[in-house]
Amino acid sequence: MASSSTAKIIDRNIPMVKLENIRKSFDDLEVVKGLDLEIGSGEFFSLLGPSGCGKTTLLRMIAGFETPNSGIVSIAGEEMTNFDANERPTNMVFQSYAIFPHLNVGENVAYGLKKQRLPKDEMKSRVLDMLKLVDLDGLYDRPSYALSGGQKQRVALARALIMQPKVLLLDEPLSALDKKLREQMQHELRRLQRTLGITFILVTHDQEEALIMSDRIAVMFDGKIAQLGHPQEIYERPVTKKVASFIGVMNFISGEYLGKKDDKLHVRTSSLGEVFLKSAQTASDVQPGNVTLGLRPEMMTVLFSTNENSEYEFKAKITNVSYYGDMTYYSVEMPGPDDDISISMRNTVGRHVYSVGDVVRIGWGTESIVVL
Amino acid sequence: MKKNSRPLLIYLFIYLGFLYAPVVLLPLFAFNDSAIIAFPLSGFTTDWFSWLMEDESLFRALKNSVLIAVTASFISTIFGVLTARAMARHRFLGKQSMFGLIMAPLFLPEIIVGVSILIVLMQLGLALSLWTVIAGHVLLATPFSVSILTTAFNNLDRSLEEASLDLGENRIGTFFRVILPLVTPGLISSLLIGFTISLDEFVIAFFLTGTDPTLPVYIWSLLRFPSKLPVVMALGFILLVASLVLLSIFEFYRRRSESLASGKENSGIK
Amino acid sequence: MKFGTQIKQSLDGWRLIGTPFIFGLLLLLTPILLLVLLSFWTQEYLDLNRTFTFANYKEIFSHPVFITLIKRSVNISLFVTASTVLLAFPVAYYISFYGGKRKALLLFLITIPFWTSYLLRIFLWKIILGYNGVINSGLISLNFIQEPLTFILYNSNAVVLALAHAWAPFAIFPIYVSLEKIDRSLLEAGRDLGDTAVRSFFRITLPLAMPGIIAASLIVFIPTIGDYVTPKLVGGTEGMMVANMIQVQFSKANNAPLAAALAIVSLSIVVLISLVFLFFNRKYLRRQI
Numbered sequence A: 001m002a003s004s005s006t007a008k009i010i011d012r013n014i015p016m017v018k019l020e021n022i023r024k025s026f027d028d029l030e031v032v033k034g035l036d037l038e039i040g041s042g043e044f045f046s047l048l049g050p051s052g053c054g055k056t057t058l059l060r061m062i063a064g065f066e067t068p069n070s071g072i073v074s075i076a077g078e079e080m081t082n083f084d085a086n087e088r089p090t091n092m093v094f095q096s097y098a099i100f101p102h103l104n105v106g107e108n109v110a111y112g113l114k115k116q117r118l119p120k121d122e123m124k125s126r127v128l129d130m131l132k133l134v135d136l137d138g139l140y141d142r143p144s145y146a147l148s149g150g151q152k153q154r155v156a157l158a159r160a161l162i163m164q165p166k167v168l169l170l171d172e173p174l175s176a177l178d179k180k181l182r183e184q185m186q187h188e189l190r191r192l193q194r195t196l197g198i199t200f201i202l203v204t205h206d207q208e209e210a211l212i213m214s215d216r217i218a219v220m221f222d223g224k225i226a227q228l229g230h231p232q233e234i235y236e237r238p239v240t241k242k243v244a245s246f247i248g249v250m251n252f253i254s255g256e257y258l259g260k261k262d263d264k265l266h267v268r269t270s271s272l273g274e275v276f277l278k279s280a281q282t283a284s285d286v287q288p289g290n291v292t293l294g295l296r297p298e299m300m301t302v303l304f305s306t307n308e309n310s311e312y313e314f315k316a317k318i319t320n321v322s323y324y325g326d327m328t329y330y331s332v333e334m335p336g337p338d339d340d341i342s343i344s345m346r347n348t349v350g351r352h353v354y355s356v357g358d359v360v361r362i363g364w365g366t367e368s369i370v371v372l
Numbered sequence B: 001m002k003k004n005s006r007p008l009l010i011y012l013f014i015y016l017g018f019l020y021a022p023v024v025l026l027p028l029f030a031f032n033d034s035a036i037i038a039f040p041l042s043g044f045t046t047d048w049f050s051w052l053m054e055d056e057s058l059f060r061a062l063k064n065s066v067l068i069a070v071t072a073s074f075i076s077t078i079f080g081v082l083t084a085r086a087m088a089r090h091r092f093l094g095k096q097s098m099f100g101l102i103m104a105p106l107f108l109p110e111i112i113v114g115v116s117i118l119i120v121l122m123q124l125g126l127a128l129s130l131w132t133v134i135a136g137h138v139l140l141a142t143p144f145s146v147s148i149l150t151t152a153f154n155n156l157d158r159s160l161e162e163a164s165l166d167l168g169e170n171r172i173g174t175f176f177r178v179i180l181p182l183v184t185p186g187l188i189s190s191l192l193i194g195f196t197i198s199l200d201e202f203v204i205a206f207f208l209t210g211t212d213p214t215l216p217v218y219i220w221s222l223l224r225f226p227s228k229l230p231v232v233m234a235l236g237f238i239l240l241v242a243s244l245v246l247l248s249i250f251e252f253y254r255r256r257s258e259s260l261a262s263g264k265e266n267s268g269i270k
Numbered sequence C: 001m002k003f004g005t006q007i008k009q010s011l012d013g014w015r016l017i018g019t020p021f022i023f024g025l026l027l028l029l030t031p032i033l034l035l036v037l038l039s040f041w042t043q044e045y046l047d048l049n050r051t052f053t054f055a056n057y058k059e060i061f062s063h064p065v066f067i068t069l070i071k072r073s074v075n076i077s078l079f080v081t082a083s084t085v086l087l088a089f090p091v092a093y094y095i096s097f098y099g100g101k102r103k104a105l106l107l108f109l110i111t112i113p114f115w116t117s118y119l120l121r122i123f124l125w126k127i128i129l130g131y132n133g134v135i136n137s138g139l140i141s142l143n144f145i146q147e148p149l150t151f152i153l154y155n156s157n158a159v160v161l162a163l164a165h166a167w168a169p170f171a172i173f174p175i176y177v178s179l180e181k182i183d184r185s186l187l188e189a190g191r192d193l194g195d196t197a198v199r200s201f202f203r204i205t206l207p208l209a210m211p212g213i214i215a216a217s218l219i220v221f222i223p224t225i226g227d228y229v230t231p232k233l234v235g236g237t238e239g240m241m242v243a244n245m246i247q248v249q250f251s252k253a254n255n256a257p258l259a260a261a262l263a264i265v266s267l268s269i270v271v272l273i274s275l276v277f278l279f280f281n282r283k284y285l286r287r288q289i
Helices: A055-063 A105-116 A120-133 A149-161 A179-196 A207-213 A231-236 A241-246 B006-030 B047-054 B056-089 B095-107 B110-124 B130-154 B158-166 B171-200 B203-208 B215-222 B226-269 C003-039 C055-062 C064-098 C100-114 C118-129 C134-141 C156-166 C168-180 C184-192 C197-225 C229-235 C242-250 C256-280 C282-288
Strands: A017-026 A029-039 A044-048 A070-075 A090-093 A167-171 A199-204 A216-221 A224-229 A251-261 A264-269 A273-278 A289-295 A301-303 A312-323 A327-332 A341-346 A359-364 A369-371 C042-044 C047-049
Touching (some): A055 A167, A055 A199, A105 A149, A199 A207, A207 A231, A264 A289, A273 A369, A301 A341, A327 A359, B006 B226, B006 C156, B056 B095, B056 B130, B056 B215, B110 B130, B110 B203, B110 C242, B130 B171, B203 B215, C003 C256, C055 C064, C064 C100, C064 C168, C064 C197, C064 C256, C100 C168, C118 C134, C118 C156, C156 C168, C156 C229, C184 C197, C229 C242, C256 C282
Parallel strands (some): A044 A216, A090 A167
Antiparallel strands (some): A017 A029, A017 A070, A216 A224, A251 A289, A312 A327, A312 A359
16 A cells, blocks of 8 residues: 555545646557546546547556556645556456456455455454445355356455545446446445545446436546536536537537627527527537537427417427337427427326327427537 | 268268377287287287386486476476567567567478577587477477467456556566466466477487487387387387376366366355 | 657566577577578588588589479478368368367367377388288288288378378367357358358358468478478388488588578478468458457
8 A cells, every 4th residue: 555544634625636737648549638637535526438538548547557648646645646556545446347266255355455464353354344335245255256247346346445545446337237236336336435435436438327426527538528517517518519419318409699688698590599598508608600509308398288388389290209118209300400309208197199290389498508 | 050960970980090090009019919010919918018117218218308398398388478478468679570489480390490400509519418409399389388378368357467456466466466376277288288299399309319318219219120119119008098197187187176166156156 | 659768668578578589589590590501501521611602502403302302392291281181171170060068078089199109100100001011911811912012101192191190180170269269150140141051161161260271281281391200201212301301411411501401492482382372361361350
């Protein structure tokens, strides 16, 4: 463990992980392009992005498996750019779990403790406590090849947490699990992080996972952070079209920004007519000219009865219907030149499912529009 | 696919007959009570084996061969580890050409390797000895060790090493606690292959051997004396049986450790 | 990237591969370069004449003895390669496709005859084919012939037979491995798309097994062309090959430079034929990568 493992009161003003102008290339391919990031103590932080965006490389530079070409990596206020992985107060849960196949569960979990030369009894009791924490009581002697995917996941977690890391790094830890187990582990990881108060850094390409688990998310594209914020900010106020379409489904409507009018953004669209939006409805600094408006599918409504009303509405023809059981997704034709948009409706009492070709009234509001 | 495989099966038996044709003669003539190797057989004897037991130069040759084979397979396995590791984990200038040179003996007729080494030794005025044979055999066995160990190292998940480092272990500790236990089967195969190649190698040993012959070189000298042939048959039979026994023991333990492992797995899941 | 940083990055790899590489440099590359050098010198009784000359090569290419020998070696080796691979293919095919649970046993059965000395395996063919050998004494005792047949030993055919036998497993294994790698659903897809069993064999199985066939061919071809033992034991004067001549020139004739030139000529032929062979089969190998 690092020399800094002596008890130190965590200073809230010092970020737990601080990355300054990090650059990393493999051969001539630059995968991380001058990135700055601060991750707070006790935070559940997610690096979210498509494969090849540099998120895993970034995590591996925090862990000490890769050295940046330039820039500074600090952990708990100490510069560690050139420290080896075994000298850092971080521990990792690997995507493949990396359970040592020649060791059993107990030996796997105790692996890192061996160096600390603890008395045998204490070591065993710490391993048993840790196994209890991750719900693996009674598997101390289980050989590692006899573990299921979910159990391996927990062993990997126990093995890392027993080291009492300042930062736990999770590299796509849930991607190999099936849907049910994945959802269960998402909640358990969140619970564990709150109980232990350790900084967790999660790498994932699954936007839903990031939204559910994180305190803050950094959305990464092409070696840079495209947007940094709380889950709700990221979902509701994406800064670019790219972020918007990566996080959930977003409908895009083209328009022309005409400038501010009465402190409101005045946008003219051919599909929705003239709209006036609050200045908070954009995260970017828009200039007059062509813009794109974003509208989430659940922010629009198919109006089922004539007494149902909405602030704004328009008539449209349904071009496609996808029935999901609890939800129905409609594609509808827009009045203007825009592409068909998608609308999601919860299937509740009194709402029947329309068919392709039906002409329906669509209700919408200006509140839920974001200017990109 | 429903296709009649009987013609192929018949072919397989004929082919096996061809493969076994020479080797079945070994026990026949090893126990045949006649100094002349010809049919019909005359009677049963174990004399040729007693002759073998009294042949001191044979035992010297055997000792030389085993010494050479153990040393050569040990060195070639170390070379194999170094090369496989470098190829699997590192990038360096000249990687492909260096690898090519190490693997080249696979693609060269042995006589050329033997002759060229002999020329160097002659130019340098070095005397031939067991060491010169060992050097030649290391050259020959290393490509096999490299291929076996490359497979072993490639099957090793890289994140296992990283996990070890991540858990505070240093590189040397990681080698002994994680890498070595996981490539042990590869190491054993490499040692066995190197040992077998060296023990049976004739041409290079023939060129590079000094006054101490290896077993194949000694057998070669026996083949010139018709009177010695039944003894050679007995020796060949012993070699065959000994290698099959060794092989079976090796296989038995390999299977037993496998079945033990799977047995545990069953009880573990219950 | 700068050269300096490249060197720096290379250090770790070099540290590992250095020892085996230097060993190869000293015991393989240097000797072969010396062999080349030697082939351009001449032997004058007990001394070496170190003036650069093509004399040895001229001698090789003007003497019918050497040319015949080289041609014969190449012919025997090509013939052995072709027959070994052809004979081995159905065996590998049967084990891979119909071996079922007995695959390991069948493979083991194939290797058993090879767990004794190489010398003895070749020598046993002499006992089978010889004047008083198994075949002759058998045929005589069955009254098929009166006099022993003499044409079956001490010629090229005997060499081919013994070599084809000696290298059999080395042909079976690579072919077997490549057949095992073939995804069986590909064959089903072929059948599903209307191929007959024979057509799907030629359109799917064979092309996908080519890497194994190519490997098997090279594994057999390269060593057999330089084989010393087999022609010496069962070839007689009629079945003598180039390796025997190299050895004779080296020791008895005491003409090391000529032996070196012969070695270089054979090595060049091996390399040339292998490259041509690989070139014509490049499309099968490229697909693998």
